[in-house]
Amino acid sequence: MSAFHADTGFELGMAVIVPESDMTIESDELLRWYAQARRDLPWRKPEVTPWQILVSEFMLQQTPVSRVEPIWLAWIERWPTPSATAAAGSAEVLRAWGKLGYPRRAKRLHECAVVISSHHDDVVPADVETLLTLPGIGAYTARAVACFAYSARVPVVDTNVRRVVARAVHGRADSPASVRDLDDVAALLPDDATAPVFSAALMELGATVCTARNPRCGICPLSVCRWRTAGFPAGTEVKRVQKYAGTDRQVRGKLMDVLRASSSPVTRAQLDVAWLTDTAQRDRALDSLLVDGLVEQTTDGRFALAGEGEIP
DNA sequence: AAGGCGTGGTG
DNA sequence: TCACCAAGCCT
Numbered sequence: 189m190s191a192f193h194a195d196t197g198f199e200l201g202m203a204v205i206v207p208e209s210d211m212t213i214e215s216d217e218l219l220r221w222y223a224q225a226r227r228d229l230p231w232r233k234p235e236v237t238p239w240q241i242l243v244s245e246f247m248l249q250q251t252p253v254s255r256v257e258p259i260w261l262a263w264i265e266r267w268p269t270p271s272a273t274a275a276a277g278s279a280e281v282l283r284a285w286g287k288l289g290y291p292r293r294a295k296r297l298h299e300c301a302v303v304i305s306s307h308h309d310d311v312v313p314a315d316v317e318t319l320l321t322l323p324g325i326g327a328y329t330a331r332a333v334a335c336f337a338y339s340a341r342v343p344v345v346d347t348n349v350r351r352v353v354a355r356a357v358h359g360r361a362d363s364p365a366s367v368r369d370l371d372d373v374a375a376l377l378p379d380d381a382t383a384p385v386f387s388a389a390l391m392e393l394g395a396t397v398c399t400a401r402n403p404r405c406g407i408c409p410l411s412v413c414r415w416r417t418a419g420f421p422a423g424t425e426v427k428r429v430q431k432y433a434g435t436d437r438q439v440r441g442k443l444m445d446v447l448r449a450s451s452s453p454v455t456r457a458q459l460d461v462a463w464l465t466d467t468a469q470r471d472r473a474l475d476s477l478l479v480d481g482l483v484e485q486t487t488d489g490r491f492a493l494a495g496e497g498e499i500p
Numbered sequence: 501a502a503g504g505c506g507t508g509g510t511g
Numbered sequence: 512t513c514a515c516c517a518a519g520c521c522t
């Protein structure tokens with residue numbers, strides 16, 4: 189057992205009998221920890237609707253909880269349902285999104301609202317298959333909505349879950365994205381109705397204890413962690429984080445900032461001052477915003493947030 | 501399938 | 512300081 193291979197569970201071609209507790213994450217200890225350590229996030233309150241949970245999931249795609257909270261609170265008060273969101277128009281939605289980042293998410297959220305209000309009787313679909321057909325909803329968000337809004341027993345795999353499972357179950361510092369993730373987590377899921385809380389707890393553990401940098405192993409509730417057992421081996425080289433300063437993304441952000449601030453269409457000159465250093469780059473950024481459908485040009489040649497001219 | 505897509509907090 | 516990172520999705 190001392191030379192046991194952490195990855196495969198096999199040694200020299202001989203099957204090693206692994207205690208069940210080594211291959212799983214103890215649901216009891218995880219749930220007990222979650223019950224006392226869970227953050228009191230507003231979208232976790234019982235009266236929150238599936239649509240409002242969906243909104244939180246859109247906002248949380250690559251944006252930290254602390255920045256999402258205030259925007260989400262104001263958002264659901266203003267637009268509590270898909271139909272209310274759809275009726276608001278995409279320009280107002282893009283404006284309310286503010287500086288959460290990746291405004292394509294806001295556009296897709298509005299598109300979701302339109303589809304759900306017009307084709308699904310204003311009710312968020314409950315099954316993963318249908319959710320996956322909606323704009324901006326991918327593998328994670330579809331399962332998160334099915335699980336957290338409808339208590340479906342489906343694996344929910346985000347970056348936190350991936351990391352926790354990679355460490356506790358596989359003994360690796362992190363996990364390269366892989367299709368095995370879904371099967372891995374499905375195998376860990378409790379058989380009973382606690383599956384959704386189990387998933388929430390797994391995510392919470394990754395977000396607050398088993399973090400990417402400086403994991404707080406001293407307060408981890410898991411009694412079995414193969415990463416710890418293996419002596420915390422380092423992960424493989426991570427791919428470089430994308431640059432931001434000076435990129436087209438930053439220029440797009442500047443242009444969107446100008447558009448958001450104006451309730452009426454702006455002139456080309458007003459956009460030009462948002463990025464003086466490289467006019468070619470500025471043109472490219474504006475063009476890409478038009479291609480993405482985030483910005484529209486009015487008949488008189490000015491620019492506005494997409495949908496600004498529409499009748500609400 | 502690798503890379504584009506915002507923004508701001510943090511160690 | 513500045514690289515890293517934060518409940519991904521899409522092409």
